Amino acid sequence: MQQKSSGFNLKSTFDYYYKSPKEFSRSQWIIVGVWCLLNILIFGFYLSAGSSIGMALLNVVYGCALIVLYFTRILAFIVSPFIYCALFVLSLVRIVDKPDNAMVYEWADALWFATLAATVIRSYFIEAYTIPTPSMEKSLLVGDFLFVSKFHYGTRLPVTPLSFPFSHNVLPLTDSTPSYLSFMQMPYKRLPALTEVKNNDVVVFNYPYEDGRPFDKKENYIKRCLAIAGDSIQVVEGDVYVNGILADKPVNMQYGYVLKFDQSYFVDGTGRIDEPKFTKYLAQYDININDMVENVHDDGMIFVYPASTKIAERLRNDPKILKVDSFRYSQGGRDPRIFPYYDKLKWNADNFGAVYVPKAGATIKLDSLHYYLYGRAIMVYENNPDFKMENGKFYLGGAEITSYTFKYNYYFMMGDNRHNSADSRFWGFVPETNIVGKALFVWMSWDKFATNPIKKVRWNRLFRGIN
Secondary structure (H helix, E strand, C coil): CCCCCECCCHHHHHHHHCCCHHHCCHHHHHHHHHHHHHHHHHHHHHHHCCCCHHHHHHHHHHHHHHHHHHHCCHHHHHHHHHHHHHHHHHHHCCCCCCCEHHHHHHHHHHHHHHHHHHHHHHHHCEEEEECCCHHHCCCCCCCEEEEEECCCCCCECCCCCCECCCCCCECCCCCCCECECCCCCCCCCECCCCCCCCCCCEEEEECCCCCCCCHHHCCEEEEEEEECCCCEEEEECCEEEECCEECCCCCCCEEEEEEEECHHHHECCCCCECHHHHHHHHHCCCCCHHHCCECCCCCCCEEEEEECHHHHHHHHCCCCEEEEEECCCCCCCCCCCCCCCCCCCCCECCEEEEEECCCCCCEEECCHHHHHHHHHHHHHHCCCCCCEEECCEEEECCEEECEEECCCCEEEEECCECCCCCCHHHHCCEEHHHEEEEEEEEEEEECCCCCCHHHHECHHHCCEECC
């Protein structure tokens, strides 16, 4: 029987911790066996996706080693010096007793068990996500905390498995230090899905128009899927048409509205806007002063702010507002920020398309317009870096081609805050490889702008489903 020792000594700590596989209990061997069997199944999935045998085997070794290192207590031993230091500091202020090997092991074991369990849950089943921007307001608010299902659309097997726990792409307390090792890159593969991505689903995905990171480590975005693979999508005067049919509008969707405010209420004696007063006034309509869409006029207090139709009706009945008009970008007015950045297309956020959303197995004839629409998808998302257009002809792998057949499904995402959302109108299609999961429900909502501490929590949004 191992004796409890006091203090911290590296050799005695290792002797206390280490447990030979010969000492594993039957239940521990069952867990190890099941864990390794699952890793062997994943090995087969990676091979079917085109992985090399060496890389797939490396992933199996890595996965199986984690559970063996956990049960032999070596993982706990590795962090034991740090745990001891933390507990020793706590013991100085009498929060805990003076640490010994038994106490350090209990804490280290609990830490590793929680880390491994949370990593499996986060990677394969469900993950927490926070709304960082107002692009989905008022359907989803800045400060909403969501649970996102990884398995609804088929769990995406880890593409970059060697990464720091509980971080997405940057190490904690740093601004740009990668939290992953990119030398071990696995091919794209999904487990069987419960359902496919459907029109109007709220989807979390990796932002596609970002280079320099593996696609599973690109920034997470959340938008509504307006068009799925095989659809045609068009925006006319702000209204979205899918396959020629007017798309359903989310209940809390926002458009921009031109608001003309009565200056006598908001301009001080110097002729300037009383900003605190104006900010407080907008807040009663749940409008953030920083969310201005456009400032299109110089003659007085005329601004464009996003609002839902319900809020717009309330604004029309406010005597402090002289005019409330719907805001739209005019037809024929080209916005250079709009995808596909082709001078001949006079598109903007309110007048876009129609465009075909690529579907796996579908073939398109190549021309100059299709080159701009689908060139990035072919070159980057489908990994054909040598695809090019020269003198009106198209080349792939050095050979001239006149058509292209897509490998993946693609999706067209838009925010519910239609005039304050960077979405597929600005950067194009989202490939299926970048789909993270389906947004399920809001479990917590935090209003950082609320001055009353009690009102910081939006109680009416807790455990609310997402429509």
